[in-house]
Amino acid sequence: MGKQAIERIVEKYGSDHADVLEMLIDIQEKEHYLSRETLQYLSERLAVPLTRLYHMATFYEALSLKRRGRHQIHVCMGTACHVRGAARILEQLERCLSIKSGEVTPDLQFGLATVNCVGTCALGPVVSVDGEYHGHMSASKVERMLKRYSETEANGVAVCQK
Amino acid sequence: MSKINSVGELAELRAAILDQRDAGRPCITTCLGTGCHAYDSQEVYNAFAGEIHSRDLADKVDLRGSGCHGFCEQGPIVVLSPGEICYCHVQPEDAAEIITETVLKNEVIERLLYRDPVTGRRFEREGEIPFYKHQDRLILGQNRLLDPKNIEDYLALGGYKALAGALAEMTPEDVLEEVKKANLRGRGGGGFPAGIKWETARRAPEKEKYVIVNADEGDPGAYMDRSLLEGNPHLILEGLLIGAYAIGAAEGYLYARQEYPLAVENFTLAVQQAEEYGLLGSDILGTGFAFSVKIKRGAGAFVSGESSALMAAIEGLVGEPRPKHINTAISGLWGKPSNLNNVETWANVPLIIERGAAWFKRIGNERNSGTKIFSLVGKINNTGLVEVPMGTPLRKIIEDIGGGIPGGKKFKAVQTGGPSGGCIPEQYLDTPVDFDCLEELGAMMGSGGMIVMDEDNCIVDVAKYFMHFLKDESCGKCSSCREGTTRMYEILDAITRGEGREGDLELLEELAWVMKNASLCALGSTAANPVLSTLRYFREEYAAHIQEKRCPAKVCPALIRYSIDPEICDGCGRCRRSCPEKAITGELNTPLVIDGALCSRCGICREVCHLEAIVVE
Ligand SMILES: Cc1cc2nc3c(=O)[nH]c(=O)nc-3n(C[C@H](O)[C@H](O)[C@H](O)COP(=O)(O)O)c2cc1C
Ligand code: FES
Numbered sequence: 015m016g017k018q019a020i021e022r023i024v025e026k027y028g029s030d031h032a033d034v035l036e037m038l039i040d041i042q043e044k045e046h047y048l049s050r051e052t053l054q055y056l057s058e059r060l061a062v063p064l065t066r067l068y069h070m071a072t073f074y075e076a077l078s079l080k081r082r083g084r085h086q087i088h089v090c091m092g093t094a095c096h097v098r099g100a101a102r103i104l105e106q107l108e109r110c111l112s113i114k115s116g117e118v119t120p121d122l123q124f125g126l127a128t129v130n131c132v133g134t135c136a137l138g139p140v141v142s143v144d145g146e147y148h149g150h151m152s153a154s155k156v157e158r159m160l161k162r163y164s165e166t167e168a169n170g171v172a173v174c175q176k
Numbered sequence: 177m178s179k180i181n182s183v184g185e186l187a188e189l190r191a192a193i194l195d196q197r198d199a200g201r202p203c204i205t206t207c208l209g210t211g212c213h214a215y216d217s218q219e220v221y222n223a224f225a226g227e228i229h230s231r232d233l234a235d236k237v238d239l240r241g242s243g244c245h246g247f248c249e250q251g252p253i254v255v256l257s258p259g260e261i262c263y264c265h266v267q268p269e270d271a272a273e274i275i276t277e278t279v280l281k282n283e284v285i286e287r288l289l290y291r292d293p294v295t296g297r298r299f300e301r302e303g304e305i306p307f308y309k310h311q312d313r314l315i316l317g318q319n320r321l322l323d324p325k326n327i328e329d330y331l332a333l334g335g336y337k338a339l340a341g342a343l344a345e346m347t348p349e350d351v352l353e354e355v356k357k358a359n360l361r362g363r364g365g366g367g368f369p370a371g372i373k374w375e376t377a378r379r380a381p382e383k384e385k386y387v388i389v390n391a392d393e394g395d396p397g398a399y400m401d402r403s404l405l406e407g408n409p410h411l412i413l414e415g416l417l418i419g420a421y422a423i424g425a426a427e428g429y430l431y432a433r434q435e436y437p438l439a440v441e442n443f444t445l446a447v448q449q450a451e452e453y454g455l456l457g458s459d460i461l462g463t464g465f466a467f468s469v470k471i472k473r474g475a476g477a478f479v480s481g482e483s484s485a486l487m488a489a490i491e492g493l494v495g496e497p498r499p500k501h502i503n504t505a506i507s508g509l510w511g512k513p514s515n516l517n518n519v520e521t522w523a524n525v526p527l528i529i530e531r532g533a534a535w536f537k538r539i540g541n542e543r544n545s546g547t548k549i550f551s552l553v554g555k556i557n558n559t560g561l562v563e564v565p566m567g568t569p570l571r572k573i574i575e576d577i578g579g580g581i582p583g584g585k586k587f588k589a590v591q592t593g594g595p596s597g598g599c600i601p602e603q604y605l606d607t608p609v610d611f612d613c614l615e616e617l618g619a620m621m622g623s624g625g626m627i628v629m630d631e632d633n634c635i636v637d638v639a640k641y642f643m644h645f646l647k648d649e650s651c652g653k654c655s656s657c658r659e660g661t662t663r664m665y666e667i668l669d670a671i672t673r674g675e676g677r678e679g680d681l682e683l684l685e686e687l688a689w690v691m692k693n694a695s696l697c698a699l700g701s702t703a704a705n706p707v708l709s710t711l712r713y714f715r716e717e718y719a720a721h722i723q724e725k726r727c728p729a730k731v732c733p734a735l736i737r738y739s740i741d742p743e744i745c746d747g748c749g750r751c752r753r754s755c756p757e758k759a760i761t762g763e764l765n766t767p768l769v770i771d772g773a774l775c776s777r778c779g780i781c782r783e784v785c786h787l788e789a790i791v792v793e
Pocket of ligand 2: 090091092093094095096130131132133134135136138139140396397398
C-alpha cells in the first residue's frame with residue numbers, strides 16, 4: 015500500500031496511536047494483508063514499537079501477514095454451526111481448493127479461513143464469501159457455491175477434482 | 177435538525193413526531209437484521225417500496241425496515257399491522273399480492289403464514305405463534321417497532337424519556353440506588369450486580385471516569401448482542417448515558433466485533449444522530465451534563481472480551497488480560513475508574529429507570545430479576561432469539577418455544593454458557609434458568625448461548641470442539657491455560673481417534689483442577705467446564721470411545737465406517753458422482769459399494785442419497 019493511502023487512514027483517526035488497531039483493520043480490508051513495509055511505516059509514524067504491531071497482526075484473527083485471496087471464504091466454526099456439521103464443510107472446502115484453512119490458492123483467487131461465529135447461528139452451518147452469507151450449507155453444496163465465485167469456471171475451476 | 181435544549185423540548189418534539197404519524201395506518205415491517213438479510217430480505221423490502229411507489233400508496237401505507245425479530249429460521253419475515261399478521265419466508269414476488277390482499281383487503285394469505293412443523297397448524301398473528309407466545313420480549317420486542325437508522329422512530333416509542341427523567345428529576349445517587357434496588361445482574365456472563373460495580377466506579381477518587389459497552393460477543397453460537405445493537409442502537413446508547421450520569425463519566429466507549437459490520441454501522445449512525453439532536457455533547461438537554469462516545473472495533477480475539485483485555489485493546493495495546501489485583505472499576509482504562517457492562521445489561525437500564533426497580537424486580541425470580549435473551553440454536557425446530565423472564569425452566573424454552581428437536585430425533589443435551597459453560601442432560605430440563613441454578617449443574621448462564629444437541633451429536637466431540645476453540649484463543653500469557661488447554665485438547669483428540677488410554681479421564685480432571693486454580697483470567701479458570709460437565713453426565717460415552725473404540729453417536733470419523741445397503745441401493749450413481757475420494761464403485765443400476773480404505777467419511781454420499789441407503793456403523 016502506498017504511503018499516501020496509509021497516510022489517509024492514519025489521518026482519519028487523527029494520528030492517534032490508541033487507534034492503531036482501527037487503522038490495521040482498515041488497511042487489512044483494503045489490502046487483504048499487512049505488509050512489512052506498511053507495519054514499518056506505521057511504527058515510525060505513530061511511534062509504536064514494531065514488535066507490538068507484529069504482536070497485534072498475529073494475535074487478531076482478522077489481521078494477516080500473508081496475502082489473502084481475492085475471494086475470502088470464512089467457514090463458521092461457532093458452536094451452533096459445529097453441531098450442525100461445520101467440520102465436514104471445512105474439510106470439503108480444503109479438499110476442493112487443495113489448500114488448508116489459513117491458506118490461499120496459488121492463483122490468489124480463493125483464501126480459506128475459519129471464524130468463530132458470524133452471528134447468524136440460526137442459519138447454520140454458515141459459510142461467508144466476501145461478506146455474503148450462505149446458510150444451511152452442507153458438504154455437497156460446496157462445489158456449487160465455489161463455482162458462483164470462480165473466475166476460471168471455464169476450465170472447471172480445478173474445483174473438487176482431486 | 178436543531179438541538180433539543182431542554183427536557184420540555186424533547187417532550188414537544190415527541191408530541192410533534194406522533195402528531196405527524198397516523199397510528200392506525202397500515203404498516204409493513206420487513207426484517208433487515210443480519211439473519212433475514214442473508215435470505216435477501218433487502219430485496220423484499222425493495223419490492224414493497226417499488227409497489228408502494230408505482231401504486232401511489234405512499235400516503236396510505238407505511239413501510240419500515242427493522243432489526244432482527246428473533247425468529248431467524250423463518251426469514252425473511254414480514255409483519256403487517258394493524259393485526260400483527262406475520263408472514264414467513266417472504267419472497268420479492270409476494271410483495272404485490274401482500275399489498276393487494278392483506279394491506280388493502282384485509283385478506284390473509286394462507287401459504288405465507290407460519291406453519292408448525294409438528295402439527296402442521298398455521299398461525300395468523302405473531303403473538304399466537306408458539307415461538308413468540310411463550311416469551312416475554314421486553315427488550316427484543318422493541319426491535320420490530322422501529323427502524324434502527326431513524327432516531328425519530330425511537331423517540332416516538334418514548335425513547336430518551338428515561339434519560340430525560342433521570343437528568344431532570346433524579347440525582348446520580350438516586351439513579352444508582354434504583355439500579356441497585358432493581359438488582360440488575362450483568363448479562364455478559366458473570367452475573368455481577370451492575371449497581372455495585374457502578375458504585376465502586378463512582379466512589380473511586382479519580383475524577384475522570386469511563387463507561388464502556390462490551391459488544392465483543394465472543395461466545396461462538398450467540399448473537400443477541402449483535403441483534404440488539406443492530407436493531408435498537410439508541411436503547412444501548414440511552415442506557416450508557418444514564419450509567420455515565422450515575423457514575424460521573426464524561427466519556428464512553430463501545431467495543432464491538434469487526435465481524436458485526438451492520439452493528440457498528442447502526443451504532444455509529446445512532447451516535448451521530450444523538451449528537452445532532454443534542455442528546456450527546458457538552459450540555460445534554462440543557463442540564464449541563466456532558467458526555468461523548470467513541471467506537472472501537474475488535475479484530476476477532478475471544479480473550480479481548482475479558483474486562484482488562486478489552487480496556488487494553490481500547491488503549492491501542494494488544495487485547496490481553498492483566499492480573500486484576502485492582503478492579504477495573506477503580507483502575508481501568510488509562511488507569512482511571514472504568515465501568516464495563518455488556519450490551520444487554522445496558523439495554524435494561526432505561527427500562528429500570530422509566531418503570532422503576534419495583535416493577536423490574538417483579539419479573540424473574542428472587543435473586544435474578546428481569547428477562548434474559550438466549551440464542552436458541554443447534555438441533556431445534558425454532559431457532560432464533562428468545563427472551564424470557566429469568567427462572568423459566570429449560571424445558572419450556574426448548575419444548576414450548578423451541579418446538580422440540582427436528583426430524584423426530586431424541587434430545588441429548590443443551591449447552592449453555594459457551595466455552596466456559598457446560599452441557600445439561602435431559603433429567604435436568606426442569607431446572608429454572610438463572611445464574612445460580614445453572615452453576616449448580618456445572619454449567620453457566622453465560623451470555624446466553626443455548627445450543628441444543630440431539631442423539632446424533634457426540635459429546636466427546638463437543639468437548640473437544642470447545643477445547644480446540646480455547647486452545648486457539650488462549651493468549652498464552654499464563655502457562656496453566658496455555659499448556660492446559662493444549663494438553664486437554666490432545667487427550668480429547670486421541671480419544672476421538674480411538675487412541676484413548678486408561679487413566680485419560682482422571683488426567684483430564686487433574687489438569688482441570690490446575691487450570692481452575694492457577695489461571696490468570698476466567699478464560700483459563702473456566703476452560704475445563706465443558707469437559708468436566710460432560711464427564712459428569714456422559715462418562716459412559718467417553719468410556720465407549722476409550723474401551724470399546726466406539727462412537728455411540730457415530731460422529732468421530734476414525735471410529736465409524738460407511739457402507740451401502742445393497743437391499744436399498746438402486747445404483748442411481750448420485751453418490752458415485754459426488755464422492756470426492758472416488759471411493760464408490762460399481763455398475764449403474766446395480767447396488768454400489770464403498771471402498772473403506774479410500775473413504776474419508778465426509779458424509780457427502782449420505783447427503784445426496786435419495787433412498788437413505790448409506791449405512792454408518
Ligand atoms: C475470556 C473472556 C471473554 C469474555 N467475553 C465477553 C464478551 O464477549 N462479551 C461480554 O459482554 N462479556 C465478556 N466477558 C465478561 C467480561 O469480562 C465482563 O465480565 C463483562 O463484560 C461485564 O459486563 P456485565 O457485568 O454487564 O456482564 C468475557 C470474559 C472472559 C474471561
Ligand atoms: S455459530 Fe455459526 S453463525 Fe454462530
